[in-house]
């Protein structure tokens with residue numbers, strides 16, 4: 001079976017299971033992106049279309065659905081953002097508006113500009129055109145990097161806390177309690193350079209969320225997490241949302257997409273935010 005036929009059959013199966021057209025489109029698009037990126041044939045990567053569709057549907061059905069309260073004021077508005085590197089356009093005009101109490105997912109194939117867009121939203125990179133307006137305190141968790149090799153985790157907490165107006169003791173306390181919710185107890189004498197990749201990402205995530213910022217920008221923050229910490233991460237996302245934060249998560253993972261409020265697909269040719 002060619003990949004094209006496999007993807008078509010997947011779409012039909014998902015529709016048969018009564019998935020919404022939007023969600024069906026996203027699942028098929030993500031599967032196609034994975035096949036392109038991995039170079040694997042569809043049958044080897046996913047098994048039969050019927051089996052994969054059933055697994056997707058089962059995973060969606062088993063999700064915890066927290067009660068929602070209506071979204072609040074606009075916390076992040078990115079308008080008509082464009083970015084080129086040299087002659088190459090990485091981002092065409094891109095818009096995203098996220099309100100308090102909303103989660104937006106940014107998806108798309110490798111290299112389509114997800115991290116670039118998030119860095120622009122975080123104010124770490126200038127767009128060539130367009131504007132980002134953030135209302136409130138912003139926390140950003142990069143895909144990697146972001147930690148200081150020779151500092152202890154607690155020194156990271158103090159550093160970030162100082163930027164958010166917190167004293168040293170409170171920063172340490174909040175950092176340690178944030179770490180505990182990710183099943184991590186930071187050793188008092190271990191510099192960041194000696195932490196595993198997954199633990200460094202936990203440090204990044206704890207820093208991003210320290211002091212409850214209004215806007216959280218998270219760039220695949222769970223890379224290197226084990227399964228328990230990964231599930232904890234999504235529980236945090238839903239809690240942050242219920243507490244009224246505006247959250248943007250770059251993700252490759254399909255099975256949370258039906259719970260987010262909007263999906264911004266940056267794959268060229270599919271540029272739209274689907275509510």
Ligand SMILES: Nc1ncnc2c1ncn2[C@@H]1O[C@H](COP(=O)(O)OP(=O)(O)OP(=O)(O)O)[C@@H](O)[C@H]1O
Pocket residue numbers: 085090108109110111112113114115116117
């Ligand atoms: N500083 C830079 N100079 C030149 N090109 C860059 C620079 N930073 C990123 N790029 C290119 O811009 C494109 C978009 O990169 P970006 O990291 O935003 O993609 P992405 O969608 O986040 O990718 P991934 O899914 O692999 O994380 C890529 O082709 C990348 O190689």
